[in-house]
Amino acid sequence: MDWLRAWMMPPQGSEFAKEIDFVYMALFWLSVVLFLMIAVPSVYFAWRYRYKPGRVTPHQTHNTTLEVLWSVGPLILCVGIFFWGLNGWMKYSVAPGEAMEISVTAKQWLWQFEYPDGSRTINDIHVPVNKPVKFTMTSEDVLHDFFVPDMRVKHDIIPGRYTQIWFTPTVLGPHNFTCAEYCGKDHSGMKGNLTVDNDADFAKWMETGGTEWEDYFNGKDPKKTPADWGKITYERVGCNSCHTVDGSKSKGPSWKGVYGSMVELNNGTSVLADEAYIRESMMQPQAKVVKGFDPIMPTFQGLLKPNQANGLVAYIESLK
Amino acid sequence: MEPVVTSSARIGDRPRPKKNYLNETKGFKSWALTVDHKRIGIMYLIGTLFAFLLGGIFALLVRLTLLTPAHKLFGLQVTAETYNRFFTLHGAIMVFLFIIPSIPGSLTNFVLPLMLGAKDVAFPRLNLASFYLWIVGAVMAISSMIIGAVDTGWTFYTPYSTTTSGTVTLMTAAVFVLGFSSIFTGLNFIATVHKLRAPGMGWFDMPLFVWGMYSTAVIQVLATPVLGITLVLLMLERVFQIGIFDSRIGGDPVLFQHFFWFYSHPAVYIMILPGMAIISELIPTFSRKTIFGYRAIAYSSISLALVSFIVWGHHMFVAGQSQLATVVFSALTFLVAIPSGVKVFNWLCTMYQGNISLEAPMLYAISFLMLFAIGGLTGIFLGTLSTDVHLTDTYFVVAHFHYVMMGSTVTAFIGGLYYWWPKMTGRMYNEKWGRVTAVIWFIGFNATFLPQFILGSRGMPRRYYNYLDQFQPLHAFSTVGSWIIGLSLFMTAAVLLASLRKPADAPDNPWGGTTLEWQTSSPPITHNFEDQPVLEHEPYDYRPKAVAH
């Protein structure tokens, strides 16, 4: 009867999904049986005891045994089902300690995800197969709900609070997710794709730090240039805490007009601030320190994805 | 299968009264200022049926929009905002303007005093006030639709409802007014049942319809004020930003849900108990057999009313309430299944070895048994925590609540309407066509809502304007089903209205019923009974000596 389950339920993306489907199908068959126990007599009695003029009906007011049976029987059944449901729910409620944590910020009407290493994506997310992943979620505006049908999990997302769901995906490939708490105009457009990768593919995807940057490098939108991505990175990664872009003094040199200029270093020499210089400054900041500044800049080796470094270079170049 | 129309149309030798409640006084004022519960019942009937029509039109628009992913309605493009308004208005109108007020206001108002052998309800002027409050609330609600429309869903969850544009404040004010209409009706019925029973009628001699309506009234009085204050707080949050439900100003969105469902869960029992109350009348009458388990049904009505107050959190299993609350609410929810099951089994046992005729009311009653079974059983999927996580906020929930609210309550309402139509209007409707409407209703209802269980379990969320292509066939099927429902309702209206062209010569007791409303003329005289009826037998006594005709 697996075809019936497969017709009624989404694909099973995890072991938990299989457990839920088992409970669902059990309740389904139980319901079918109980429904027939009600529907069949009602139709049968209507035919078997159809009206005959003059027939006298027995005066049956109650039957204590029967009434106790059909009160206690269902009660026991209900208690059993309750505990069964509780069991599955407790698994859903408590994420294992080693789960990879992904932050989710929902807003009208898109999903923002952030990985532990700081990379971010919008609406599109990859997770490794067979490893537990937990989503810590908040909203920037109204109520939303993160629903992944294939994993059989969902939970509301509440502004001003954090809520959580987790799962361990076991099936590779795409699984959709969607918003399941009415949030206004484009509620039914607020969805995305969760791709479950094997370890190799997932590592490759993590290298590039998500997909958000892609729109800035494919030339499709004139308002989304690599320099714009660089500006976003400048704020996100924290360059702005030490470098201004308007020429004013801060803990580090301002980027305004730097690109292509001659820079005086603290050892008295001067260098051309070309692309190689910019990149070296990010990865080995102590190699060349500008005159008048302290050597306090931390290295961004391993902290910047290639697209972020490229974007910053493009941004600095645009600040001529 | 012939209808049971007794050869002597009148009880005893009394001639048919020339003046009855319909024609005794004439003119607009005699109706607008009436304190006769029967006239008020008729006015409520007309009003709530108009609301049903309006809510039904929105339902058809919703389903039409979902027929294809293109969202075209008669050639016009439906935007997401328009769709959001369609489903909000459908829900709000159906819940607040139709389902909650309809049976209590119309059928109960008409029948309850008659069943108790009373002249009227305890507070006739309050009864009229209830009706006018309903009118005011309806006017306010309809105005809010015309002025701006609401797109929050009938549940008004915050912070969307406190920040969205639209006439939310006016609509919530309308619901506030309608709440008072409901409270006063409930108050009236409780007092009537306590104080106005005929001599000889103890609590356990009352018809089960009265038990069901009494239980409903208890909920109306206790739960509706909480809705009242919730709506006031919502309005204040919207207008003055007091900071109770909006997290940006220090409030808690989940608190709104607790307040809202504290009323709205008991409210769904305000909806189902009257339906069950009607079925408790239809089944013994058309089985010509005493009701099985009278006390059990009576007690189950009261216990449903009371237990309904402690399960509201089952609407919030994934909403962010505490884990302990979630577990407790799930356990209590299973408790509420038992009294409902008890009733169904009692009704089936009543039919067993009965002498059953299948007039339209009985066909609707049997439909009720099956549709309520599905509605109740699918509630188990939702009360079970692990499956609820997957199913909540999907079409599964939409199907479940339509099976109980519409497949059960509205089915019973239509059955009751056919049943008491001769009493209220003095006319018998065309039985053959009445039966046809019942069959079409059953088919149409299942065609519309059975596929929605599958849509839900397959992952389609509710309140969705767009959907994945894989869902289209089921949506199309469901939409066609909605047209079949529309056909059935249109036919019912035609059957009932057509009967009004005949002269008012229906028998006092066309169905051979044993309750007191059948001991007076059809339609009744203004003060209900010529002589104060005294109860002489136990309820639903079909033993030969006890049957009046």
Add this chain to the structure above:
Amino acid sequence: MEQQFDTSKLGMWLFLVTEILLFGGLFVGFGLMQHRYPQQFIEAHEHLKQDVFGRPFPLYGAINTLVLLISSWTMVMGVNAAQTDQKKKTVRYLVLTILLACVFLGIKYVEYSHKFHDGLLPGIFYAHQSEDLIKGTHGYATFFAFYFMMTGLHGIHVLVGIGLLGWLVMRARRGDFSSEYYTPVDLVGLYWHIVDMIWIYLFPLYYLIS
């Protein structure tokens, strides 16, 4: 007649139950918010106290409590007078009840105007909104929102009560009431006692906590 009297009393009690549930929701909401912002709620309570002999004391609140308690007594005396065919006494006590109710509202007016002056107003009118949001102390705004909602709703009920009492005075002077029929006086009395009782719960909640 007895049946009618009993029935109307039942009706009034049922209505009063709804009033208790109406206010009950607000009490629950207040309790939950107090739990959320305990520190700020306690501090905000102090604003409801006045300086009496150099120490903070809920003077206005206490006077109002006393006023309402006495008005409940005058109400009972009024019902009793109606029950015992004493028309003049009935009118007198009803009028006294109205006067006391007006004193209550008058003191509330004084309290409210002090709050308005200090900018301690509900919701968007709260003058210190922006600084509180920055400091994360919006418990204050919530406290005052609830204060105005609950005392305001209560005040509206007192006003309605004055209206009902006025109507009773008119009818009493006309001679409508006697030992045979004093139902309206009895029922308004019940209403008045509930209004008093709700204040008895409001008073410690708002004025006595420190």
